[in-house]
Amino acid sequence: MDISEELNATVEEVEPFLELTPALVQKRRSQGRIIFDRFVRNKAAIGGAIFLILLFVFCFLGPALWRVNPNQQNILSVSETLAPPSLAHLFGTDDVGRDTLARVMAGGRVSLSVGLTSMLMAILLGIGIGSFAGYYGGVVDNVLMRFTDAVLAIPLYLLLFVLSASFTDGTPKSVVVLIAFFGWTYAARLVRGEFLALKQREYVLASRTIGASNLRLMFRHMLPNAAGPIIVNATLLIGTNIILESVLSYFGFGIKPPDASWGSMIDVGQGLFDVDPLLVLIPGALVILTVLSVNLVGDGLRDALDPYMTER
């Protein structure tokens, strides 16, 4: 279709030079460049990436322009509570007169940082456990993987609720630790699988013969070669974690009032859905769009990093 059209259009111009520039002499692109080009060609993934960048700007730089305290209540004024969107409150206000736009930004900062930091913790934990299990094998592998199985066998939401009732104090930090504690299992299995395969490779044997230490082999030589699947898993994990945080906050086990997160804003807003649906729709739409963008970027990365994808 468009490829053949392109060929037809340029065939006369190209033909005389074809022999001079055979395919092999064409300028070679670096591996990173190839991956970047593939990613950029994926419109959905680029759309997701652009949305995420805008969202970060909105949540983290927005408050510089919109100088309203997200926790400032105005409960005594009838015109300030449950106000519809206006110039003073672009997204309106909630039942105690707090500015929804300012709260959405504050909640977004919490939701995004919880999603990102818990992903980082979970991935680091997963890489640590998975790489030791995969590299050393035997008893180490057995112990670490049975431990992973045990965490995987726990029904996620049940234990998450138990733990958040006992171990979190409602600060974002404690929620991050909690979510990370459950998020690492998939990464650990993934890294273990990659390491099991990678340790048979010749280049690992080669660096061992010249005296590379175990740790150097694992983290300098093998880990970069397992980077692709880890990056994809990490990206998708951000989306999962943002959803987890919103579920916890929605059921009252996550971020404690008066601080906002998107989940707790939905929780507060659902009782007022008939009066002011924007209180649910705005944070709800942001959760969906954010997770959607994260998933699109993650799948775009998966395709871009897949060595079996044929280069067109």
Added chain:
Amino acid sequence: MGRYIIRRILQAIPLLFLLSIVMFSLIHLLPGGADAVLFNPRLTAAGRAALRARMGLDDPFYIQYFKWISAALTGNFGYSFVTNEPVSSILARRFPATLELFGIAFLVALTLAILIGVISAVRQGTVADYSLTILAYVGISMPAFLLGLFLQDIFGVTLQWLPTSGTGSYGLTLSPWASLFDHLQHLILPVIALSILFIAGWSRYMRSSMIEVVKQDYMRTARAKGVGQVSLLMRHAFRNAVIPLITIVALDFGAIAGGATITEGVFAWPGMGLLFIASLNARDYPVLIAMLMISAFLVIAFNLIADILYAVLDPRIRYT
């Protein structure tokens, strides 16, 4: 195969023991504790002490665990702190509601997911495929509680078509048929909310495994032999493509003992998930620990079932 199953079962036993210790300790670490949450605040110190002793809360932690595990091994999970009912009869009362919700949602989801997956695989790259893909992405990105909330608002509040919560209308005397109809009406929204989540994930799975299968050599051979398009898809491609999906479905079904915590919470569906949240808030230790252990047991069991199903359905897979 027999030896493989036996080995897996033997591996599961220490895992369950380990989990029981971990979960028992976690439950007992809950702040507030049974006596702060459960007991009447005006209870005298003597009454309090008597109740604590009766519930076994004064024993050292390891004695409590030992008492619990030796009873649990005989199938006795103790008595609820709140209602004093045997835990097993509470669970037996709650489980049918969850089974009903899960069973119907799974049937609906499986049928639609397969249909959607096959359609978008066969029509790969068309408008239909793209629309279904976008819908699936939105479904995957949607938190369950938000989906439930939207459904409640649209069909329950705005359109007034369907009831938003519970399993039946109260305060009405209905004939058996009318009450069944009433119950089914209550079932619709939670089933939709629960199945959409599964459809979104499973249909993507079905699509990619169908695309994978269609590329295989034996498919080309069949087409060269002159097998018709429908028979090619249904008899040759579908049967192989559905195998991975079935194992995923089996894995997901393992979550049943925990109930669809979120969906049940949103729709006030009185199943296991709602029971868990209520027991957690009441610090009803015996119910909590029984539910956690049964859930873990079922997750492990369905993991094994999924692996066995995989080998049964696909003779190329051999476990040793």
